[in-house]
Amino acid sequence: MRPTGKLHLGHYHGVLKNWVQLQHEYECFFFVADWHALTTHYETPYDIEQSVWEMVIDWLAAGINPGSATMFVQSRVPEHAELHLLLSMITPLGWLERVPTYKDQQEKLKERDLATYGFLGYPLLQSADILVYRAGWVPVGADQVSHIEMTREVARRFNHLYGREPGFEEQAEAAIKRMGKKTAKLYESLRKRYLEQGDGEALETARALLRDQQNISLGDRERLYGFLEGGGKVILPEPQVLLTPEAKMPGLDGQKMSKSYGNTIGLREDADSISEKVRTMQTDPQRVRRTDPGDPDKCPVWQLHQVYSDEATKSWAQQGCRSAGIGCIECKKPVADAIIEEQRPMRERAKRYEEDPGLVHSIIAEGCDHARDAAKATLEEVRSVIGLAYD
Known part of the structure; x- marks a missing residue:
């Protein structure tokens, strides 16, 4: 970051x-x-x-x-x-x-x-x-x-x-033997199916087989990954x-939260500042008076409800807004409370590091x-x- x-x-x-x-x-x-x-x-x-x-x-x-x-x-x-x-x-x-x-x-x-x-x-x-x-x-x-x-x-x-180190094929063959007779036979069979028939499933099975091997070194494992695909040793996987x-994450104006838009809430912001920012958020522009019904789909506060509120609170906000049963300040309070509660453990953890x-x-x-x-x-x-x- x-x-x-x-x-x-x-x-x-x-x-x-x-x-x-x-x-x-x-x-x-x-x-x-x-x-x-x-x-x-x-x-x-x-x-x-x-x-x-x-x-x-x-x-x-x-x-x-x-x-x-x-x-x-x-x-x-x-x-x-x-x-x-x-x-x-x-x-x-x-x-x-x-x-x-x-x-x-x-x-x-x-x-x-x-x-x-x-x-x-x-x-x-x-x-x-x-x-x-x-x-x-x-x-x-x-x-x-x-x-x-x-x-x-x-x-x-x-x-x-x-990836072509000197003696690559010889080292790969020796690594196969170190896996044990049964596993080596399975590896060679899967490699043949992939190289001759292009069997992608065989390739994935062989890779999984190598991941599970405990009796070969990391270098041998990477070498066999490369040998599997007909190439050299895999230096950089x-x-x-x-x-x-x-x-x-919606910002205070409904756009994506971004410093360039000036619509952010800091990760460790003071609770009073959070309350003030949410309280003064723009709402549905058609809802001029408290008695006017609103449309949550046109309100940035509703986007924050979708992030922070449970189903019961979202239903309350939807019905209350559309019927003018609640005011915008009432609608904003659960959002502010949820953000403050989310940040409470963060502020507590941060305090230790801020002081030291x-x-x-x-x-x-x-x-x-x-x-x-x-x-x-x-x-x-x-x-x-x-x-x-x-x-």
Whole structure:
């Protein structure tokens, strides 16, 4: 996540709630993408620096647990930059120019000079962010799927160029024998079905078979993944998309909640401020007087009810609005109360970190160390297959 300002409820419902759940299901790496922020905000670097620590506190407040997930700052793990550089040597320029968000962002951010190498190359930096951890799954929204597909193409090209280690076939055959006679026979049968008949089901079954093997090394497993498909050793596995549930969090004006629209509620906003923002929200413009019936479908407050209210409250709001049985202030109160209640545990969790910034710094330092250990292991192998391991 880019550190470009304080987080709001749109970030929470769109990303953080999903992260909180994923940290208990997978080994997760969550990082502050400060280099990515520089691709569009390079003229205001001090804003980025100030936002980093506030954003980490927001993550912790939302429920990200440093005991369950690795949290770190991108620029503190220089292996991201090194892999980005090495991947840039093999990535065709056209791949970057055709990324849908490239021209889209240039159009949206016309006031900024984005005719820079950094902005053109940010999708490849994103690929390096993923591939340096050999990630199996990447949680993204539908608008980011094209970035993951490009990452898969980059990994495929890298493996094709550098996956043919000396004696590859001999090492693969030896690894098959180490699986045991019965498993080896099944693997060879599935490989033959895939290579000779294009049987996709056989390919998936063989991959699952390899994932379950306990008596072969990680290197052998990656080698056999490549051998399975008739290629070389898989140095950089191709990541899969884990689509994030779509959550369009409405803002105070009914549009999508966004800082650029000035319609946000902060993730750790004061209860009185939340009450005031909701109380002064625009409602159905046709409902001028308290006795005028309204139409919830034309009211931004109703959109918030759909996010925060139970069925009974939504029914009460619908009927009361259409019949003028309740006023707009009455209708808004359950929404404000629900938002305040949602944020109460967040504010409580945040207080500890706000009072002890050193604790936040130590969490990030520990996360950076763990991330670097994982990234270094990848870079050692990458350098070796390219021919840059001068030992």
